[in-house]
Amino acid sequence: MRQIRMLAAGVVVWLTLLIPLQASAAGWLVGAAADGTIYDVDMVTGAAGNPRSTGIENLDGITFTGDDTLYGLSSNGSLYTIDLAAGAATDTGMVVGSGRRYDLTWDPTNDALFLVYTAPGASGAKLMMFDPRTEDEVLIGWFTSAVSAIAVDPAGTLLAIDDNQGLLVAVDTTPRPPEDRFLDIVAEIPLGLDLNWAGGLVAATEDVVYWSGSEMYGADTGYELNRSTGLLAVLGPTGVPDGLTSLAFVPEPASLLLLGIGAACMAKERQRKSETTCFDLEETL
Known part of the structure; x- marks a missing residue:
């Protein structure tokens, strides 16, 4: 007893x-660099450490999914799975998008992946949803401004950073009809930054997002934004010479x-x- x-x-x-x-x-943040290296990114200081090579040339996007898979996307559209601890990558054989690929994110409500890319000859970025298991692809629509980083929060809201206007925007992901291809922006939060580039975006919770990027003529830096309060925190330089191209959030399983x-x-x-x-x-x- x-x-x-x-x-x-x-x-x-x-x-x-x-x-x-x-x-x-x-949980913790994982960052990717174009040279194929992934890093652990400190959520307080923004500093990137523990580098490990994936062997992927021009790694443009990463995302962590509900089945504990870290996906990586190369600039030619090849989709990989990546060993989170060692960094070793395995080609899935799937190729997604066309032209310039920017970022990748997982939607927990649909268990699908989103990709933002610019097709050859196009003036705006496109948003695509796809299933890596079936290779089904759905074109959602077009952004009206420059977008290089996307994320989906735990409630299923797709977020994007508008580089031109310095905004965090929430996007309606209902597929657009051919005669009205532009995406509906349902909410905007001014970032108060003169952004040059946003390399990665993740939503750790429904309120808190992190991203990496640089202001004009500045170093690659980590940021934290509370969507409820609008409070922006500059974490600090990532220390990655050419900056991070993408971020992923890896939650710690409560059961473990x-x-x-x-x-x-x-x-x-x-x-x-x-x-x-x-x-x-x-x-x-």
């Missing part, structure tokens, strides 16, 4: 520890975190002598 009470107390402690972590959308905390407490209990352990907190509950 005492063991059961101790176990219950331990579970309460673990769940208590989990609550703030879930609220803060625990729970098991990790539980395992630590179990190990502590096995080693207990006279010191206080995780389960001894039962006495104070």
Whole structure:
């Protein structure tokens, strides 16, 4: 009976520890550079570290999906899966888009990928949705301004950075008819920056987005924006010489975190002598 009470107390402690972590959308950022290197990007300072080569030439976009797959897209449209830890890439055999590819993102509500690209001879960027398993592609529509970075938040809202106007925009992803091909912009947030280029955009939560980019004549820098308050934070330089081309957000699975905390407490209990352990907190509950 005492063991059961101790176990219950331990579970309460673990769940208590989990609550703030879930609220803060625990996870980390991964950045990609055109030379095929991926990095871990500090969400506080913006600095990129832990470089590992994918072997992909001209890596333009990355995104992390719900089945724990990191996808990468080269400038010729080839789609790859990337080992998150080692960086090694595997060609899926699928080629998407045409012309200049800019960014890639995953939509959790449709379990599909979006691509923004500029077709040869076209003056505006196009938005495409595709399924990497079936290779089905759907053209959603055209942007009316320069867009180089896109993301989908957990609620399924597609966001994009309008480089020309310095805006974060929310986009209606209902496919447009041929006679009215331009996308509907449903919301805009001024960034207050003279943007030269936005290389990557991710939505860690429904409120908080991160992106990398540069102002005119500036270094590649990480930014954080709270969409609810409009508060913009300049994190700092990424340190990547030619800048990042894309960002992906990798969430920490709460279940794995729970098991990790539980395992630590179990190990502590096995080693207990006279010191206080995780389960001894039962006495104070």
